[in-house]
Amino acid sequence: MSIAxxxxxxxxxxxxxxxxxxxxxxxxxxxxxxxxKSLSLGDLAVHIARIPFYCTLIVHERxxxxxxxxxxxxxxxxxxxxxxLLTLFxxxxxxxxxxxxxxxxxxxxxxxxxxxAGQVIFSMPRLAVYRAMVMSHLIHHRGxxxxxxxxxxxxxxxxxxxxxxxxx
Numbered sequence: 001m002s003i004a005x006x007x008x009x010x011x012x013x014x015x016x017x018x019x020x021x022x023x024x025x026x027x028x029x030x031x032x033x034x035x036x037k038s039l040s041l042g043d044l045a046v047h048i049a050r051i052p053f054y055c056t057l058i059v060h061e062r063x064x065x066x067x068x069x070x071x072x073x074x075x076x077x078x079x080x081x082x083x084x085l086l087t088l089f090x091x092x093x094x095x096x097x098x099x100x101x102x103x104x105x106x107x108x109x110x111x112x113x114x115x116x117a118g119q120v121i122f123s124m125p126r127l128a129v130y131r132a133m134v135m136s137h138l139i140h141h142r143g144x145x146x147x148x149x150x151x152x153x154x155x156x157x158x159x160x161x162x163x164x165x166x167x168x
Contacts, residue, residue, distance in 0.1 A: 042079025
């Protein structure tokens, strides 16, 4: 069994759970922030929807520079509608899953580097970067988004077991 074969069930579960939460977000509250330093509900949702893109990038590229010299950092995508958010998320998830399925064990273990303006932040095996920058990152921000949703009385989906709103 390949490394990717071990990763796919967790990937599928986390992406499905995330989509269920994203589906429930109230569009009319997209500009709401729990604190001035916090992302808005819409911006946090877009950030979460984009995280699967990093899986594709990690598998297909050897490095990423957050602020490349002479280049453009990743453009900001504004929240518009929940439907548009789900379309964005679904596309990234589809590409990310295909990237994982196609990745060989040796590719998954190759070193990948994150830079900022040419300075190396870290270099680690792609597998470790995938765990941190995709899975843990997504789970962390999804947890934040559940708090945002709860503060707007959005029924929370069951993620790792029943929620107060969704019995299993």
